Amino acid sequence: MQITAVLALLLFLVGCGRNGKMKSSPESKTLQAAAWAKEESPMKIKVSDGKNTVVFALNQSQAAKDLWNQLPLTIGVENYGSNEKIFYPKKLRTENTPAADARAGTLAYYAPWGDVVMFYRDFGSAGWLYQLGEAESGRDGIAGLMGKITIEKQ
Secondary structure, three states: OHHHHHHHHHHHHHOEOOOOOEOOOHHHHHHHHHHHHHHHOOOEEEEEOOOOEEEEEEOOOHHHHHHHHOOOEEEEOEEEOOOEEEEOOOOOOOOOOOEOOEOOOEEEEEOOOOEEEEEOOOOEOOOOEEEEEEEEEOHHHHHHOOOEEEEEEO
């Protein structure tokens, strides 16, 4: 037990400078700053048809990141049912993406069809419906989205 503690202390001291703090390279400082900036500034997207604009804050899921990486997009939006608008981006991966319990303002991904869903009325949950984010502003404009929409990073 004492040998393990001594070895751990030696490994720690080898990695430390004279002041007892861990040494860090410029590369590691840059990576740390980028990681902190990413945590502090969430991914936001703006969806607009020229008349209606909605800003969504995305979660940090794989599917949300995949959508983010496809932007900007100009794509057709369609009505579906009486509570949602949908559009079809390239396929999104759903690993580490939470299930959605959709209500007005929820942005979700329905994996079997490959469509992104913008709910303007409450829906609830369904198999294969994944949460991407929530409307931060313009929630009331979702129902009015028509024709071609532009989706861009905010």
